[in-house]
Amino acid sequence: MLYTQRTFPMEYPLQEADVALVGIPYDSSQTQRQAKYGPFFIRQALRDLEGFDPGTGIDPFGVLKFCDIGDVDIVEGNWELTSERIMDTVSHMFSVNSNILPVFLGGEHLVTLGILMRLKDIFREKITVIHFDAHPDLRTEWKGSKYFHGSWASHILKDKGFELVQIGTRSFDKEQHELQKAVRKEITDTENPVYITIDLDVLDPSIARDVATPEPHGLTMAELYSHLEKACRNRVVGFDIVECAARSVDSNTHIIATHIMKKILGEIWMQRNGTRR
Numbered sequence: 001m002l003y004t005q006r007t008f009p010m011e012y013p014l015q016e017a018d019v020a021l022v023g024i025p026y027d028s029s030q031t032q033r034q035a036k037y038g039p040f041f042i043r044q045a046l047r048d049l050e051g052f053d054p055g056t057g058i059d060p061f062g063v064l065k066f067c068d069i070g071d072v073d074i075v076e077g078n079w080e081l082t083s084e085r086i087m088d089t090v091s092h093m094f095s096v097n098s099n100i101l102p103v104f105l106g107g108e109h110l111v112t113l114g115i116l117m118r119l120k121d122i123f124r125e126k127i128t129v130i131h132f133d134a135h136p137d138l139r140t141e142w143k144g145s146k147y148f149h150g151s152w153a154s155h156i157l158k159d160k161g162f163e164l165v166q167i168g169t170r171s172f173d174k175e176q177h178e179l180q181k182a183v184r185k186e187i188t189d190t191e192n193p194v195y196i197t198i199d200l201d202v203l204d205p206s207i208a209r210d211v212a213t214p215e216p217h218g219l220t221m222a223e224l225y226s227h228l229e230k231a232c233r234n235r236v237v238g239f240d241i242v243e244c245a246a247r248s249v250d251s252n253t254h255i256i257a258t259h260i261m262k263k264i265l266g267e268i269w270m271q272r273n274g275t276r277r
């Protein structure tokens with residue numbers, strides 16, 4: 001008997017898994033609260049998470065096969081090299097298992113750009129990106145750089161390979177306010193593959209306090225879950241949870257992240273198995 005603990009109660013090789021967990025502990029553009037330890041603390045919280053969901057009556061961690069492939073070995077301070085490593089990792093996962101559902105843990109929100117750029121090549125269909133965030137992340141540059149956590153969505157908005165939907169945004173400048181007029185603010189059913197990206201600061205800071213840039217007047221858990229139920233009526237091909245700036249096990253935010261992960265996985269499982277209520 002091996003008395004050991006892994007991230008998930010049962011883990012499978014990538015080629016046999018339904019879901020693959022990937023950490024991306026990259027954070028080079030936060031000014032104060034760094035999100036690089038997000039994957040570390042979220043993994044720790046996953047070990048204590050109650051998998052069964054009384055709301056849906058299923059345990060997604062019991063019915064889906066999981067694989068934890070580890071963290072992307074990022075290059076500190078270098079987005080160009082880090083994004084290559086993220087894209088290569090995504091390519092490798094899909095080459096080994098074309099049906100894999102990747103779940104990424106950030107890290108700062110810029111990591112989502114690397115993920116999406118490669119998913120676009122893999123799926124060769126327009127991808128609907130459902131983006132939960134207090135901030136639209138539509139800045140076009142910051143301190144002379146086009147690539148930072150507040151600009152990634154501007155690259156998605158101008159790329160014809162994507163359709164952008166933003167939920168929960170409430171803090172932005174006038175320029176982004178104008179740019180955001182071209183962005184959808186409501187989740188509807190779509191034929192496109194859907195990618196969900198969640199900046200934990202979409203929640204009210206009274207719920208998720210350790211995020212890189214907390215903003216008051218955020219969503220409640222019930223509101224977020226209701227949006228996620230709508231999003232998961234579609235063909236979800238991957239998702240990420242980013243900007244967890246927990247720095248200690250005494251945080252609550254990494255725990256909140258695991259509950260969001262459980263909610264999305266449960267909804268995806270129900271959608272795929274036609275057991276939606």
Ligand SMILES: [Mn+2]
Binds near residue numbers: 133202243
């Ligand atoms: Mn944000």
